[in-house]
């Protein structure tokens with residue numbers, strides 16, 4: 117189908133300005149070529165495919181109708197923007213997608229002037245576009261701001277916070293609701309049924325509506341009244357009334373794959389005298405590529421592809437993923453305990469809860485992209501005597517932090533948090549890195565924070581969580597596969613706050629939290645070979661810290677290394693705070709903390725990201741060597757040379 121991909125028009129058109137010179141037939145041809153190029157590129161790189169295929173025509177129409185980049189296109193999530201990137205001067209780099217020094221898999225301001233706003237976490241586009249629109253209004257400019265938000269992303273509360281505020285933007289804000297009736301999995305909730313009713317209860321806009329200029333022919337008052345009458349005449353459920361109550365003119369539904377509908381509607385909306393306007397565009401995720409159209413997930417995210425057959429490259433057989441170990445163990449626990457319930461925020465496959473749902477459909481809740489709600493919903497379930505496992509990626513848990521503090525920790529409710537994709541995640545880059553959950557969890561009173569060193573430890577921790585109800589407890593684990601230890605036999609209920617000594621030495625002690633244990637043991641071998649007898653502990657708990665084990669290690673070694681897959685403020689802070697509180701550093705003990713760097717790391721392979729962060733055997737050996745080279749003569753007091761600021765009034 118695509119072996120001799122020919123894209124003569126796409127080869128010619130280098131910018132949206134050139135695209136805007138094309139006639140309608142050429143635009144249709146350009147869209148076909150753009151679809152081929154998108155499939156071909158993702159075939160090489162892997163990545164997000166289905167959503168980009170669903171917006172091929174919409175992307176062409178947006179760049180044709182709006183004067184980009186002066187008019188700002190603000191994409192939501194940004195996983196659908198590979199076609200946008202190809203059309204905006206990045207075609208030559210599109211096969212570097214999601215790789216070291218390559219294009220990001222989402223929009224990034226630093227990457228192109230056509231990427232008005234960075235994205236990756238969903239439901240931010242209307243807020244950001246509103247910012248652009250108000251800036252345009254304040255500077256008396258006519259530039260438009262166009263948010264393109266999916267039906268899944270429309271299930272997050274942040275979208276309504278923005279719409280609630282949007283009226284003031286008037287005609288400068290346009291929201292394109294890209295409704296493909298899919299999130300990563302089928303969408304959930306009342307909004308999804310409402311949108312389906314909107315689509316099914318009225319035909320696509322007809323030429324009459326479009327030629328009548330929809331909203332810009334009638335004076336404002338009459339337009340609204342006429343439309344309300346029209347909507348109510350056709351029955352409440354069929355109008356765009358929900359959006360109109362929020363202050364938007366609703367236009368649609370529009371066929372998102374038909375340029376003859378899209379372009380005139382968008383031109384009308386662009387030239388409207390009033391606003392804000394929401395255009396309800398109906399698309400199909402995976403459109404135009406049979407393997408994607410046939411797939412249950414519409415090829416939301418794929419490995420490298422044989423584009424002709426649609427077959428994805430298979431990962432070599434190996435140990436199970438941490439996600440699958442988590443979900444299989446939780447299924448075992450739930451078979452023994454009918455109080456166990458689970459919550460996901462639109463990520464059933466990513467968290468492994470789709471497996472759980474096969475066994476316990478009534479005990480798995482997919483709340484949509486609504487992490488704040490997920491956390492407090494779990495708190496309500498816990499308060500009512502259930503054992504909720506709230507399963508969120510680390511990076512998306514950031515959305516529910518106030519709920520974690522206010523609704524869970526303060527009330528000391530026994531919510532269990534399964535924090536997946538903790539640490540660096542590779543191809544998704546900085547926006548998806550699970551860097552901060554250790555820091556934001558260890559400082560919460562009542563919270564228990566665990567990190568397994570391998571997949572068996574994870575299974576033990578899930579088993580322990582099912583039996584712990586003294587308060588909130590969390591386990592965090594990385595994207596990817598285990599190390600290959602056996603999962604056979606009974607699981608242990610771990611004593612809370614107890615680590616384990618893996619290897620006994622005399623001079624150097626490595627306190628490892630999480631799956632850096634393997635690298636710590638490799639480093640210990642190399643340090644022993646240099647005559648530096650090295651202890652290694654798997655600390656298991658960032659909170660409560662195993663103070664007895666920590667105290668013993670700090671008192672019996674000269675050099676202490678802490679290592680964790682998290683940023684400043686996590687496990688190391690616990691150790692340093694205890695050491696300082698107990699004066700364990702007063703006699704020259706050398707402590708070096710290895711953690712993620714204080715910068716956002718771009719996409720790369722996970723292990724290269726960790727190597728760059730110094731969180732591998734090389735990094736550990738280098739830290740120990742540097743510590744030992746620094747001679748530790750007694751602290752000599754030096755004179756304080758800094759001048760007291762003249763105007764300082766004490």
Ligand SMILES: Cc1ncc(C[n+]2csc(CCOP(=O)(O)OP(=O)(O)O)c2C)c(N)n1
Pocket residue numbers: 167170193195196236237238265266267268269270296298299300401416461462463485512515
């Ligand atoms: C806050 C947040 N939670 C979860 C995700 C994971 N995620 C990425 S895309 C997606 C589905 C988005 O659905 P929709 O907006 O309809 O876009 P489509 O994929 O259908 O084009 C989800 C849940 C995310 N990016 N951000």
Ligand SMILES: CC(=O)[C@@H](O)[C@H](O)COP(=O)(O)O
Pocket residue numbers: 164193195236300417466537541544595
């Ligand atoms: C776009 C988005 O946010 C998700 O598709 C995310 O990329 C999934 O990450 P995993 O591939 O780690 O499940």
Ligand SMILES: [Mg+2]
Pocket residue numbers: 266267268269294295296297298299
């Ligand atoms: Mg969708």
